Amino acid sequence: MTSLTFAPPQLQPRWPAWREHGAALGTAVALHAGLACLLFNLSQAPVLPPAPAAIIQTQLVELPRPAPIPVPEPVAATPPALAEPTPVAKPAPAPPVVDEAALARKRVQQERREQQRVEQAQREVERREQLARDKQLQAEAERARMERERQARDAEAERQAAAARARAEADAASRQYLPIAKETPDYPQRALDRRIEGECTVVYTVDATGRVNDPQVVGNCHPLFIKPSLAAAKRFRYQPRVVNGQAVAVANVKNIFTYRIQ
Known part of the structure; x- marks a missing residue:
């Protein structure tokens, strides 16, 4: 920054003015040169050592958008100090890729197996009910057969008894007038x-x-x-x-x- 001071002509002689102007001019030139060196040094990026080679396995993963790195604004009055390099944040581990088609197939298979278990249980219940009905029908048929046999035996016994009574009555009647x-x-x-x-x-x-x-x-x-x-x-x-x-x-x-x- 240049500062010039002028004295009234009547108080200051003309011959010593170049000295004052020369000193001010030298000071201004020195300040401008220092500021230019500082700006040049700030514009040059620090040379970082080469990163070691690594094998990267790519995967179709949608990562969250990284937050923008704030850039410090240059200070005009005083040269800023050399800022340390901003550490690069390590990316978060990628979430596992979800295969919707595989999940859908798995759900369909589970539902199918569940439906098969339900149908099998229902068939088992129907089979048991059919067996119970068959046993009940067999028992009823057996009871009906035994009832028919009992009725036939009773009828035969009644017939024989009636025949015996008839013979007895006939014998009694015939004896009565022998x-x-x-x-x-x-x-x-x-x-x-x-x-x-x-x-x-x-x-x-x-x-x-x-x-x-x-x-x-x-x-x-x-x-x-x-x-x-x-x-x-x-x-x-x-x-x-x-x-x-x-x-x-x-x-x-x-x-x-x-x-x-x-």
Whole structure:
């Protein structure tokens, strides 16, 4: 910076003015030269040692945009001191690359396996239910078969019992009017003389006392055999039939008289 001082002409002579101007001019030149050297030194970048060679593996990774490095503004009044080189921040480790397609395939496979497990469990439940239904149907069929067999046995037993009762009743009924005294009729002499043989059927009623009432000849009977047959039937005696503790008559009792010459 140059500073010039002027004195009034009446107080200062002309001859010593070049000395004052020369000193001021030298000072200004020296200041300008020092400032130029300082600016030249600041404009030159410091020579850094070469970085060692390294193998870099590239990867498609989107890194965050680095923050801008602040540049110090030059100070006009005083030459700034040499600033230390700003350390370069190490990049943050890249996040792992996420393969969306692989994740989607993995999710689809997991869902498929889960669906297969659900379907398998459902099939197992249906199989067990079907087995239970089959067992229940088999049990019901077995019960129905046993019930049919029981009913058949009961029906057969009832039929046999009814037949036994019928036989017993028939036997009892037949015993009730079985003859206890029964005589053979006399062979007519005229039939003997003529060598006549034959049969005669007589129908009658056994009353409550066991006697024969109202005998009648039915069917084909030779006239010679009618009288002796009726007389013989009237002499029959029977055990009376008893119903509910009371003797009753039995109608339409038949007896066949056979006449044969010995």
